[in-house]
Amino acid sequence: MDRGTTVLVFEAPLGSYLYRNALQLRERILREPLGLNVSAEELADDTMRQHFCAVDCGSVVGTVSLRPLDETTLHLKQMAVTAQRRATRIGSHLVAHVEHWGASAGFRLMIASARVEAEGFYIKHGYVREGGTFTEQTIPHVRLTKRLA
Template sequence: MKSSTWNICTVSTPRELEDAFSVRKNVFVEEQGVSIDLERDHEDDSAIHFVLYDHGVPSGAARIRLLETYAKLERVCIQKSMRGTGAGAALMEAIETEVTKQGFDVAKLNAQVHASGFYKRIGYTVCSGEFMDAGIPHVTMEKRL
């Protein structure tokens, strides 16, 4: 379900970047117990970042890195109170639109196993065995755009 109260943007200001980082910190560090040193890394400097606002409140975030043959989607997250509303699917649609605009036709991501069902519903397929990242089970998934 798409909501007119959502605004999804490609980060273009320091404020928007801080908003994206605040959502990531809330979801990954505070909710899931990931170390801030793992959550924030040097890849943030060159990535394309996204932030989803709900009624002006930062409620979702993600980043993409454009690699040689595919776009790698990373740090995709939605605030707990927004899960199940369609916000995640809307964020992914905006990301995939940007990936295509950048000239890529394959998106890959490392999904937390508990979230892999969400990604399957929007067209991603598992292309790896299960592995641990930041103490959380993950699988690599991909989608042709």
């Protein structure tokens, strides 16, 4: 059985137990391999974001966050799934959840800032690349967009 199907997604309010676990996961997966830490700038950005956690048996196994850019557009970033649970649809579950959350709240467009190495994941979920690469956190990124139903 696909273990990812048992995972539930929860909102993780800033400062909550889930948020703190998501932050640890982000640091471990997205920053430490680059020799970086979560910066003060990112923590300030976090205060303007809605955070989500994928939880399995009480453990945070994935996370993603959204920031409204205007009344119709959301910005998605900080997507990470714990290494032991990749390729079990947890990332797909998170993306579907936040797209539904955004559409239900009246947003019409999702913009993702994605690492080039993860671009294929977003393409599989209907995102379209816009423009060339740019550098964030020392590595190449691309901007991808998707209209929300």
